[in-house]
Amino acid sequence: MGLLNSRVLRSGDSSLVEPQPEATAGPSGQSGSRKRKLSNSVNLGPSPDIHGPQNQGFSLHQVLNYIYRKRVKISSNYAYENLFLNGNDSDIKICALGRTWCLHKVFLCHSGYFANILKGIWKESRNGVIRLLIRNEDIDTRSLHFVFGSLYTDENLSLTPLEVPRVLAAACLLRVDRVIRQCEEIMKTTINRNTACSYYLAAETYRLKAVKTECFQWLLHNLMVHPSVALYKAVDLKLMYLLTSSSHLLVMQKEIDVYTTLKTWMFLYLNPCWNGTMKELLDHTNNWLYTYMGYIDNISFLESEEGLIFQPVFKKLRFQHIICDLASTSVLERDRLIPAEWLSPIYKHQWLTLLRAQEYGTIGPQTINEEELEQNTMRCGKRIPRDGRYTWKWSAGRLCFPLRVTFTSHGVILRQRHQECDGSSCQNHIRNVVFRITLVCFDSNEKITFIKTTGYKILTFEFNEEQIVMKLDAEVLTFPLYIFGNFLFLNLGNAENK
Known part of the structure; x- marks a missing residue:
């Protein structure tokens, strides 16, 4: 690129x-x-x-x-x-x-x-x-x-x-x-936060495909789960673009948090001599954004000479940031804030339609389209500190997440939820969801010791219906454990005609 x-x-x-x-x-x-x-x-x-x-x-x-x-x-x-x-x-x-x-x-x-x-x-x-x-x-x-x-x-x-x-x-x-x-x-046995990026570049340059793949996988698993100043400094612009664009990136919390990660990384990119802890970096980045570059959240920065280089990395997530924070504004206002040439019609359609889905019932995807999934799924993640029962929903600003997730030692359960509905409409509300749930455990060296995934599946939920999507009765789990999800709620195949 x-x-x-x-x-x-x-x-x-x-x-x-x-x-x-x-x-x-x-x-x-x-x-x-x-x-x-x-x-x-x-x-x-x-x-x-x-x-x-x-x-x-x-x-x-x-x-x-x-x-x-x-x-x-x-x-x-x-x-x-x-x-x-x-x-x-x-x-x-x-x-x-x-x-x-x-x-x-x-x-x-x-x-x-x-x-x-x-x-x-x-x-x-x-x-x-x-x-x-x-x-x-x-x-x-x-x-x-x-x-x-x-x-x-x-x-x-x-x-x-x-x-x-x-x-x-x-x-x-x-x-x-x-x-x-x-x-x-x-290289294969010593991939860590200090070597992953340099190994990746060397493997790419000298055509060691197996090493390149393993380094990229390690970065997908650890970029947001185990962030560090040294790791962020080592990631170059092209590699960051590939990581944040991948549907296999293990995202902590929700999709919009990738945007926060990018802003933190950008601070180190522009200030390579800065040193400190990750906590200090987050605090310092927030102050830096508000004082020195408070306009980073404006489209004008990414179109400036200084910000143009970051546009390929930021543009999709910048769009999500505006959508989530301005969910209550009109579609016309959101369209005005996002340059049309930034996004594919399918990608933009997903987010805008998902907003409308909070008020109007939609059936959702009828089939699994892997290309659409790789480009457009919402990525979410949560840390499970110890054995027990946990229930949560992933929300993004004013954007409603239409599923509630429950984790127990016996399995993972998804339950459909809807913020605004009454009697008859709730009883008749049906939604199809394409999803992928992945469970991951890491050792002290940040290497994966356990991973289990459902693969992409499609399920039909009626209002307040819950379904077990992953069974864990026979699994020996260690904690902390991380659960990650990829979700697609909308049928994007005919987006151009809508």
Whole structure:
């Protein structure tokens, strides 16, 4: 959507300039004929014989001459400590980002990138230096050092979660598959509020689809359930748009609270140096909105130069905010407050018709349309602190929510309610509702330990009728437990004709 480009470069981008051989003699001091002979006798492709548990006493000179014919093996520890860290008997130098590594061709060939170079322009060359101009800002000397070192050992080197995105960038550039797999496994097991966003961007950039999906799911589950300053700071504009647009976002309280979350996030977006607790952030944001940018709730802000960038994220929820707060105003007044080009006719129709449904009975949807559900369902959520019986209704300002929800350890019950009706009209009032109820439990690390959902279903309710929509008799529940709902009360399929 052209919202913001990620700081990391796409894997298909030119992040590294093709190296050119230096016009200097190789550091080994061997004659040209000797080097050609070695070149012909040594297979420069990756070989498992390089790393082994025995014969640590061989010099690199012996290894390079007999490694394939004699099958001499050296241990990973010896290769890493003496050859990589100390640079003993180096026969090639890599210069990048202002640093020089004294390395060895036979180990560099474990990198798909260097294997092509050494088999090509370097095969008959006497040059001993490769200079790399790296354009990817996510690659630094530390990540390059890690990837170079991994070529000298069979074991995975120690890597912290916060280092993973940069190491992944370097490993993808140099095409070291083993390190890419190591990064992928670490990412899958260490997704949290400090890593979810950086992992998501890295996985998107370097096409790790499984990791990207898991990060997005984690964010959908935790953005509103477990908010934090660090998490909000890490979410960029494009990602926030995708999250708030998803029907799978676990919304705490009600749909309009997503708008409040967005305003809090926007404050951090415009003030990235702010630090404090989540409670302080909420208080500070409210003061900031009223004093510095009190007009944020006006359409004029989102159409200004400063607010234009936020319009794709805010426009749908801004519409809901006006609808809920001005439910008693005329349709003409609400239409005047919302630019027509902001919303699809179907989306706008749902909310305006739902207001009219408070006064006039409507049957509701007859079929389940998944596309409409994904784009237009009302999202609600509630925290259940301990075992017991809980009954509530989700309301949004003056907007009536036509169902009452009851939770017990035996199940979830929905009951139709109506604010204004009398005798005969109440008895005859029938409503169809499309809904999805989801129960979720989290552990102390904010990972889901239990989840159960009804999937999308359609039920017909008569006035004051209640129906059990989820049974829990056989489930072992832990608390606190969260219950989330997606609801569609109106048939939007013919909205354009109404």
